[in-house]
Amino acid sequence: MNLIQIGLIILSSLPLIATLMLAYQLMRNGQGALGKATIQPLFFYFAKLSVVVIMGILFLASIDSGTFQFFPWLIQNEVPEVQKLLSLVFLLGGNLLLISGYINLSIFTRVGLPKGEHALETNGIYRISRNPMYTSFLFFNLSCFLLVPSLLIALIIIYNTITHHFIILKEEEFLTSTFNNDYLDYKSRIARYL
Numbered sequence: 531m532n533l534i535q536i537g538l539i540i541l542s543s544l545p546l547i548a549t550l551m552l553a554y555q556l557m558r559n560g561q562g563a564l565g566k567a568t569i570q571p572l573f574f575y576f577a578k579l580s581v582v583v584i585m586g587i588l589f590l591a592s593i594d595s596g597t598f599q600f601f602p603w604l605i606q607n608e609v610p611e612v613q614k615l616l617s618l619v620f621l622l623g624g625n626l627l628l629i630s631g632y633i634n635l636s637i638f639t640r641v642g643l644p645k646g647e648h649a650l651e652t653n654g655i656y657r658i659s660r661n662p663m664y665t666s667f668l669f670f671n672l673s674c675f676l677l678v679p680s681l682l683i684a685l686i687i688i689y690n691t692i693t694h695h696f697i698i699l700k701e702e703e704f705l706t707s708t709f710n711n712d713y714l715d716y717k718s719r720i721a722r723y724l
Contacts, residue, residue, distance in 0.1 A: 534614045538592035538677070541621035545585055545670065548629050552639055565642030568700035569693070577693035578641055580686050581667055584674045588621075591677040603681035617676035624669030630655035631662040639663075643704050650709045652716050658724065660716070664694050665723045698722065 556563050567574035590597055595609050632639060634654040655662045671687040705713045 532611075534611060534618055535592065537618045538614065538621065539589075541618065541625055542585070542589040542592040542673075544625050545628050545666075546589060548632055552632050555636075556639070563639070563641055565640035565644050567642050568697050568704070573693055574642070574697065577690055577697065580690045580693075581670070584667075584671055584683070584686060584690065587678055587683070588670060588674040591674070595677060598678045598680070601678055601680050601682070605679050605681060609677060609679070613676050613679075617673040620669045620673035620676065624666040624673065627655065627659065627662040627669065628666035631666070634662075643701065648708075650705065650712055650716065652720075657720065660720050660722050661698055664698055667691075667694060668723070 553563055587598075595614075598604070599607070634651050634656055659665050668691065671690060675683050675687060702713075702717070706717075709716075
């Protein structure tokens, strides 16, 4: 096991651990993690599930890339070290975005629109990106594709990216109607992704 693989294992496990810790915190405070779906629920929840699947594949591929030798529609049989290193870089970026987003939103984090109390977060990582958690998904997707270069993974990533973009658009409509000029001002200053 070399340093790149150790880094991949650690960085691919961090989002899973951070998400479990956040879910525990939400349950401990008596809050649910599920909000209202912003698009048709089947597409919404399938997109959320696809993120979990990608993260699971990424974690397993980090432990043993040979596991996916027989994965459907592979476009290369060997993953060179430089490709693993690039995957590690995307994982690092994804973790910085996701965990910073979790820290900033804390107990206001939901899968979907909030059903109760909520606030417009514009500090911390939200000074760089309006959607750091969704942006982190792009980083994790690319990292996974680099470790498991499969057309099936590519199709999941395309679906995931397009669907989450539509989710973001609906969330922006909600934030505009809820926070009016405060959100419009924020939206004019900060990029949707990066």
